Amino acid sequence: MNNSGLINKIATQLTQEILSGVITPGGHLVAQQIADKYRVSRTPARDALITLEKFDLLELQPYRGYFVTEDSPQSKARDLLKQLGSDKDYYFQLVDDWLSDDLPVTVTEQYLRNRYDLTKARLNDLLARAAREGWAEPKEGYGWSFLPVAKTTEAFEDIYRFRLAIEPAAMLEPGFEAKPKVLAELRRSQEKLLEVDLGNIPEQLLVSGSNFHEELIKLSNNNYFYSSLKRINQMRRLMEYRAEFHWERLIGECNQHLEIISHLESGEIIEASYLMRRHLQGALKRKTNTILEKNNT
Amino acid sequence: MNNSGLINKIATQLTQEILSGVITPGGHLVAQQIADKYRVSRTPARDALITLEKFDLLELQPYRGYFVTEDSPQSKARDLLKQLGSDKDYYFQLVDDWLSDDLPVTVTEQYLRNRYDLTKARLNDLLARAAREGWAEPKEGYGWSFLPVAKTTEAFEDIYRFRLAIEPAAMLEPGFEAKPKVLAELRRSQEKLLEVDLGNIPEQLLVSGSNFHEELIKLSNNNYFYSSLKRINQMRRLMEYRAEFHWERLIGECNQHLEIISHLESGEIIEASYLMRRHLQGALKRKTNTILEKNNT
């Protein structure tokens, strides 16, 4: 077995799903199904299963399959996660350095390779990702430029005002469909957030905020709304992952999300669109205040 | 001197500027200025100048500079453009194949390299660009997926409705500044379009439509509006560059653009925003009709 990022990623995901109870003890994990889910071949899927088996999270019944161990040992799961996650994530390193003004505006690939000790291909991935997410671009000649986005309070506000322009509008698109199934799913996940002991929640669930908005805008059936929100959310996360989390705020936002869902469920799209506007306006006000406070201390 | 894409690009641009009269005969082209404009070093800028000089578009006065020849020979300029442009543009080839359903949804890099006879690095550029423009993405394992965007009438409409959501809104951003200099520049370029004999115009000027909208949205001082419009315009061009051009339409659009500029110049932002909405709605209606006609023949 090898030690690639892909196997690592799948193993991490599976472990989190076991930890959070999405996959229940005794469950049968089939390599092919996992492969399909990630749109890869069985090989990395199987290798991920083997990884989990080594940590006693799974039991192997030869030629029958991998089954989640009945007494699912949480501590081992956490050990595994720790080990898997210990891979330095150079991307976040890069982001962090850029956000904290620790990088020149333009750099050569050489410079970055030396600084982060990366191979050409890895660096390429990194830069390609940064370019896709909109904050880096190749110069015409040699080198790359980093764009001055998302670094300041204003950038936060800009993001929220952009979302104010597109999210309520997306609901009023002619193709908008309030798919009951999607709405039910969203409702479930928001309600779950309110129920759970928040202190014990895997990070994975914390994305459900962005997720809510992205799933909702997807209902517009206009891909351009969806993809631009997705892109902007990626950038927003770059900033927010560095900030501490506000639990109280999350609860308030969940309730507003649920309200929006309710309106959509009863076909009151205009009202839902209006509430979305209010919701974002509120978030804009609060975030701005918080950041200002922080900068003043 | 070498034969790279960058020199080629600069040379093309310069030739077009001479052809269209942006650069007037006798004008002095300074390598450093060109270099600055493209954010590259003097080397490729200078090489581009040498290329033009070889075609008698420029006259070299040793140690003094390159000057546009007084009798600027149009035929030679066209020859040069032809020669420079004969470089196959693999990106557009790829786009074209994808838009005409001539490519599988998922492919390996190998496949693409064979099909288009590309080196690894070139293919990488290509895919990176496609990914940035939002219609290709790497699969988790090996291979790439192409996304089904911008291929149908609906996609056209989606784009215009997205623009309806952001462009008028951008004008109402708190940071919006109706910079007189920018407005004057835009006015000039739109008026020029109306003056010129359209049949004789280099393609370069045809982008001035997108350019108008992009420069305008930039005035909002909210980068997210600008960058999402830019991205969507790139995709729109992928579709439109295959369609024949409608000159009558261009004239109408220019006039509307000028009207919007007028309002901005006299500080009537709300009116300008409203006109922008009307302008886009009109374009939406017309484009949709045209495409429908085309499909019915």
Next chain:
DNA sequence: TATTGCACTTTAAAACATATAAATGCAATG
């Protein structure tokens, strides 16, 4: 004194050989 001309350095792309990871087909087994 601004600009070109030119030598020289740095950067990155190409080419190729090798290593690793992923895809795939089929046998083995419960």
Next chain:
DNA sequence: CATTGCATTTATATGTTTTAAAGTGCAATA
């Protein structure tokens, strides 16, 4: 007969060397 196990094929990454392109500093000169 579904699934794993495993061997084989294919695809991509890595490392090294070579080559081409771009960046840079300074002398030359109008």
